[in-house]
Amino acid sequence: MTKSIEAVLAEAEELISRHKYNDAFDNLISLFQQCSQVDIKRLHEPIKEIIGRFMPKKRRMLGEELDSRLQRSGKVAAVDLESDAPSYPGHPIRLQQFIASLDSRFAELSEWHIFQWSTYYRDELKVIVADTVELQRSNSHPEAAFDAVGKAIQAHSSEIFGKGFDRVISQGRTTQEAAVAKALGGLRSFLALPVEIYAEDSSRISEPKGCRALRRVTSRMLRGILAGFLASRLGELNAQELLARTAKSWVHVLPLLEQADLRLLGQSIDLEAIASILGRPLELLVQELDHASAKSSVDAVVVTSTQVNIDDVSIDLTLRPPADSSDTKPLEIAILGGDGLLRYQIERRAKLGYIACLTPKAVQEYWKGTFPTKEVRDIVVPMPAEGSSSAGFLLSRLRLRFYENTVVVQPSVPLKTNIAERFPLESPGQLPFFRVERPSVRALQTTLSTRTGVLLWCSVRRSGKTTGVSELASGIADRNAVFQRCEMTDSDKASRMLYEEVCDALDRAAPLPRDFLRSIVSRAAPMGVQENRGSILIVDEYDRLFGRLKVMGRRSEDARTLVVQPLLDQLVEFATENLLVLLGQQPNAHFIFMDQNQLSAYVQQEPYPLFSHEVGSPESEFHELVRRTFQQTLAFDTSFVDAVFEETGGHPFLAVNLLRDIVDWLIKRKAIPSATLLTRVLYREYAAEELTVAAIGRSAHYKFFREAASEALSDASIEQGPWLHAAYKLLRHLAVNSDAAGSTSFEHAQGYVDSMLAESGLGTYTGNSFLASAAESNFVELVDDQVRAKIPLLARISAAVGVAR
Structure with missing residues (x-):
């Protein structure tokens, strides 16, 4: 389809209003035959309303065609079990429906929405996770459901990465290195989705059974995605060697795997050969998580973040504390490997209050000639000898820390830990655990899907532009969206291709090729896109690019004549048929060399949304940001969220830092978490003391x-x-x-x-x-x-x- 389903429906309405019923009828029949079943279901009600405007005969024919499309075998989750669905002997009907729906969902994604991670993939995986957890709760053969999810997503992963790689290479405009970069970028995006869904859903589930099911389906998905990538055909490349070389970009998800899935993945790739910490130490960690989760009778074992450092030979993992504990500090665990001295690493984690550090040797081996402190002795757990059973050290520490044992944290203990500092503003690699879904940004998809010209989105630094728009770009259905960053630090080479090649051209001051921009758009395009679709070029930190053009053009007349001016002309030419989106801080940065600058005349600035909120709403984007920052450890009402929103305007970076400052203030006041409800009244007390010019000048958070x-x-x-x-x-x-x-x-x-x-x-x-x-x-x-x-x-x-x- 060359048009979006919304465009076809709008055209049909227009034709009906002009009494051109035959043309509208033909368009709708063609739409039903070509359009994605997911899109038809999404707009089912508007479609039925339009069909209702036809005369009875055509209305009946359109209704039959629509029903036929929705019931077509292999294309729909609502399976007719008596005819088209495969049979699964011994499985109840509900489970058969679920298993049959998996193939249907992934077939739809592969055929119609391949690599549209932030929209269709996220939506479908969320439904699959919810259905799987519900099957587990209802005891409807849950293990069969978990296994089916793993198999289906593995087959899908293998198919799409192989298909995407072949398509990129067949287009002939991209090197093998660039094709690999696109494949790895797609893998990172795919892996992030189960992590984000796990973090979001686990923050709303308190009972252990549901959290165990959630971790299991997350584990199956992550293992399936990685195993599928390893089994995919990437030309003459060896997928195992490729993942081994780029391990730092994906190993952070491994602690979320259950032991069974970790072992299955190990049959496809030698994890210990990548780094020793990914061998037995990692398996001991996931074994302990499995054991603690299965045996915890009161509080769910929920992972809130993971960090795998191959260079430091360490794994750090954070668990959620019980909701009714007065101690809001997260439960942190470390696995430390390597043959060097680990004394410093152990001491640092002891000061941070870790509950356990699993080390290769006993604690005395690292303090020869001296005596470790009690805090150090309490957290160090030597790795058991190979072949011996170790299950239990984590569960015993969880019970010791909280009320399942005789040692109970008293409810009158004041707040000691700034939980808001755990929000990873400084560690973008952990952001999937804290990601907030933003309908306000997703609503911009219509703008990107239908427009041409030059769109300018400017906002204050750290507004979430880069994250929001890059995710938005990965979900555009009808156009080829290319996201480019004007910086040299990003590990994804494909995303900085424009900036690097413009800088090189300016340094050489040689004539810019006539197809320079279109070549970059083609080579930087994500995997799986059709060449005949319109394009969207999104340039992040555009003011940096135009600043360089301005400086080099002033310094060298050759650079201005041979590079800067042709590039501006090519941007204008591109925007006549496609959409150019500029992201930055300064809306006037494009005003350079105005005597010959045609581009600026086409630029249209529009507002970029910060996190949205309505007074008193417990469901807004901003309310969710506050909730994810506090991680169920501090109670607050909507009046508190209203007050914080009024002060920050929905700016995420400043909002989190304001919350950090508020928690510091609560600690200073020796507030007791179980006896404290954050309200607008309490916020006003804070503001009177801590939002003065002098206090803001002192605060480390600003x-x-x-x-x-x-x-x-x-x-x-x-x-x-x-x-x-x-x-x-x-x-x-x-x-x-x-x-x-x-x-x-x-x-x-x-x-x-x-x-x-x-x-x-x-x-x-x-x-x-x-x-x-x-x-x-x-x-x-x-x-x-x-x-x-x-x-x-x-x-x-x-x-x-x-x-x-």
């Missing part, structure tokens, strides 16, 4: 944005980043001169902006246009002739640094 604001407000920024300089000056002005509600009149704000535009070298703006641009970039809000900071906390931080001019 260091990043203090530095960002200080740089933006500096004299050097007037020339280097005039738009950001003016934006931060405006924020500082609002923080110092606004009324009690944090607002100032539009007229006053416009006058202030007019006074500083000339000084900041922003003559292309008026006070009115700058305020509009700042609002679309999440710096300010324009409400009822009032101007206020979109993120009041950022305005406070701006007031806490430097001196305003």
Whole structure:
């Protein structure tokens, strides 16, 4: 299909309104024959409404065609067991339906939505996980369901990676190295989905049986994905050698595997040959998790994060504490390997309060001549000799730590641990455990699916643009979405191809090939896309790219004439039939060499959504962010979430740091978790003490944005980043001169902006246009002739640094 299903339905409605019923009928028949069954089910109600507008005969024919499409064998989860479904003797009907639906779901994904990870794949895997857990709860042959999931996803993984690799190579525009990079990128995205679903669902399940089922189906999925990749045909490449070379990008999921799945995976790839820590030490860890999970009669054993460090020969794993414990500290375990001295690693984890460190030797071996502290002795567990049984050390420590044994943590113990600091702002590799699904970003899919031209999304640093839009790009159904980062640090070479090759061209100052941009879009495209689809090129940190073009073009006339100008022309040519999306901070960065710049005339800036929230809502994106940050350890109500949202505007990085600061304040007050409910009233007490200019200037949690604001407000920024300089000056002005509600009149704000535009070298703006641009970039809000900071906390931080001019 060259059009989206929404476009076909809209066209049918238009034809009906003009009484062209035959044309509308033909279009719908063609749609039912070609469209994905998933899409038809998704829009089933609108389709039935459109069918109802035809005369009886055509209405009946369309209804029969629609029913036929939905019941077609091999294409639908709702299987007719008496005719088309395979028979599974001895299995109850409900289980037969589930097993039959797996093949149907994966066939749909392979045929219609291959590699659309963030949309169709996530949706389908969530349903599969939920159905499997429900089968386990109902005792409907759960082991057969778990095994079926593993087999189905393994077969699907093998099929799609082999098919995708063949398609990339057959197109003839991509090197084998680039094809491998695409395959590995797809593997990382696929593996992230079961982890994200496990983290999301486990945060809502408290009973042990459901959590055991959730971990088991997650284990089957992860093992199936990896085993399928290992079995896929990647030309002449050896998949085992490829995964061994790139182990750091996928081994972090291994601690989520159950022992049986780990052993099965070990039959396809020698994990111990990759790193010794992935051999017996890892197996001991998962064995302990299996044992503790099976034997825990009160509290579920839930993994909240994993970290595998091949270089340091260590594995760190975090478990969720019981919800009714007064000690909110996560339960942390480490497996330490290697032949070197482990004393420092053990001491560091003892100070952090780990409950166990599994080491190759007894603790005395690392403290020869001295005596280890009691804290060290309590956590070190020597690995048992090969062949001996070790199951039990983790469960015994869990019971010792909490109330299942005689040693009970008293409910009056004050808060000691800042749980919000566990949110991995500084460790992006652990983000899948904390990912918040964002319908507000997914809603942008319609924009990306149907538009052409140049779209500009700007926002404050650390707004979640990169994560949100890169995931969005992987879910576009009808167009070839290519995500490019303007940086040299990303491990995915395919994602930085544009920036690297532009930099190389500028350094050479040689004529840019006429097909330079289209060649990059083709070579950087994800696996599995059709060549004849329209394209979307998303350029992240675009201001960095245009900054380099500006500097090199000014430095060298050859670079400007032979590289910069042709590139701008090619961007314009691309945007006439496709969509170019620019992501960054500064909406004016594309204004370079305006005497010959055609691109800027096509740029349309639109607002990029921060985390959304409605007052009192317990289901919003922002409420979920707060919930995932506290990990069920601190109780809060919706009034507290409302207050935090008002202060941060839904900015994720600043919201988490504000929550960290709040928990520090609670620790300082010696708050007792079981006796503390976070409310708006309590937040106001915190704000009065800790959101002063002096307190913000001291807090370690705001260091990043203090530095960002200080740089933006500096004299050097007037020339280097005039738009950001003016934006931060405006924020500082609002923080110092606004009324009690944090607002100032539009007229006053416009006058202030007019006074500083000339000084900041922003003559292309008026006070009115700058305020509009700042609002679309999440710096300010324009409400009822009032101007206020979109993120009041950022305005406070701006007031806490430097001196305003």
